[in-house]
Amino acid sequence: MTPHYQVLIIGGGNAGLSVAALLLRKKRGTTVGIVEPSEKHYYQPAWTLVGGGAFDIRNTVREEKDYIPKGAEWIKERASSFQPAENQVTLGSGTKLTYDQLLVCPGIQLDWGAVKGLPEAIGRDGVCSNYSFMHAPYTWECIRGLKKGRAIFHNPHTPVKCGGAPHKIMYLAADHWRRQGILKDIDIQYWSGAGKLFAVPRYEHTLLKVVERGAMKLNFMWRLDEIDGRDKRVRFLGFGENNKDEERWMNYDMIHVTPPQSAPDFIKQSALANAAGWVDVDKHTLRHVRYPNVWSIGDAAALPTSKTGAAIRKQAPTVVANMLAAMAGEPLPADYNGYTSCPLVTGYGKLVLAEFDYDNKPQETFPFDQSKERWSMYQLKREVLPRLYWNFILRGKAQG
Numbered sequence: 001m002t003p004h005y006q007v008l009i010i011g012g013g014n015a016g017l018s019v020a021a022l023l024l025r026k027k028r029g030t031t032v033g034i035v036e037p038s039e040k041h042y043y044q045p046a047w048t049l050v051g052g053g054a055f056d057i058r059n060t061v062r063e064e065k066d067y068i069p070k071g072a073e074w075i076k077e078r079a080s081s082f083q084p085a086e087n088q089v090t091l092g093s094g095t096k097l098t099y100d101q102l103l104v105c106p107g108i109q110l111d112w113g114a115v116k117g118l119p120e121a122i123g124r125d126g127v128c129s130n131y132s133f134m135h136a137p138y139t140w141e142c143i144r145g146l147k148k149g150r151a152i153f154h155n156p157h158t159p160v161k162c163g164g165a166p167h168k169i170m171y172l173a174a175d176h177w178r179r180q181g182i183l184k185d186i187d188i189q190y191w192s193g194a195g196k197l198f199a200v201p202r203y204e205h206t207l208l209k210v211v212e213r214g215a216m217k218l219n220f221m222w223r224l225d226e227i228d229g230r231d232k233r234v235r236f237l238g239f240g241e242n243n244k245d246e247e248r249w250m251n252y253d254m255i256h257v258t259p260p261q262s263a264p265d266f267i268k269q270s271a272l273a274n275a276a277g278w279v280d281v282d283k284h285t286l287r288h289v290r291y292p293n294v295w296s297i298g299d300a301a302a303l304p305t306s307k308t309g310a311a312i313r314k315q316a317p318t319v320v321a322n323m324l325a326a327m328a329g330e331p332l333p334a335d336y337n338g339y340t341s342c343p344l345v346t347g348y349g350k351l352v353l354a355e356f357d358y359d360n361k362p363q364e365t366f367p368f369d370q371s372k373e374r375w376s377m378y379q380l381k382r383e384v385l386p387r388l389y390w391n392f393i394l395r396g397k398a399q400g
Contacts, residue, residue, distance in 0.1 A: 012036025021396025157193025
């Protein structure tokens with residue numbers, strides 16, 4: 001007999017676990033299945049601080065089993081394909097599951113192989129990345145070990161999770177080198193596939209001052225195409241109005257790479273995807289535009305906002321409220337406005353807490369100007385948010 005769930009959740013990360021926990025708090029007794037192959041769960045927002053030598057990587061990982069909410073069943077497999085017309089999901093083993101409601105939130109895929117030479121170079125010879133549990137500590141080795149030369153910080157041409165992370169580590173590195181008295185000896189360069197440093201002018205204004213403080217050189221609309229780890233050089237291809245079809249080879253002494261990212265392949269290849277490969281949901285209700293009992297939040301959803309844990313914290317109660325209403329045959333009551341947050345670390349003990357919506361309008365929480373660098377907001381990121389994540393968000397106690 002095919003296993004059946006009232007709510008089947010694809011993905012046991014922040015989105016999947018927090019929704020499962022909140023749903024079971026709202027409607028105890030709901031049969032919930034969570035499809036997730038990983039035995040470890042990671043608090044990835046702290047990896048920037050790990051790369052900056054300000055956080056212990058061991059404190060960012062825990063056992064997945066300890067966060068499966070009571071009343072939910074953990075299906076320790078990968079999803080392989082969807083048959084939404086039959087309300088069915090096929091797992092990698094060939095097992096089929098059916099559902100009344102489906103929540104798709106498997107996260108985002110890191111496409112390391114999309115940059116020629118990157119898989120071979122990462123983790124050695126000055127090539128580092130905070131986007132990996134394995135390699136984030138090496139970022140600190142690179143920063144601490146560099147005394148002079150060129151440091152490149154890269155942001156890809158694709159959407160990424162935590163859009164501020166590619167330049168936050170640059171600010172920490174510059175602050176470290178300033179404290180060591182060697183900032184003048186290091187050529188800091190930022191190469192980005194985006195058209196500007198940050199989408200919201202209110203916060204970008206502050207970040208540009210941080211850039212000026214560190215004498216950082218900004219390069220926009222460039223795609224990282226190749227890394228030659230042996231000779232310590234990289235190739236960028238231009239695709240902007242002013243640099244279209246240009247090619248630049250740059251030597252480096254260290255480079256922090258943010259891998260290109262996309263929706264997981266099994267999402268891209270499914271009937272649930274839009275033309276860009278993301279789960280095709282309405283940006284306000286979070287309901288699929290073609291399959292009314294399918295929902296999506298988090299990094300794999302086609303939502304035009306930054307892919308952050310803070311966004312999930314607002315998406316989770318929205319999708320739970322709407323899913324429960326749909327199950328009861330009632331109108332959908334909740335509306336997600338695109339809220340997201342990016343805690344922009346600008347140095348040791350300095351942070352700009354950016355919060356904004358779909359229209360890039362600030363949606364600030366605190367009664368002071370959050371566009372300014374603050375020690376208190378740095379402590380919020382380093383000390384408070386990890387505890388909030390493990391003890392409240394994943395338990396379904398901190399949404400809304």
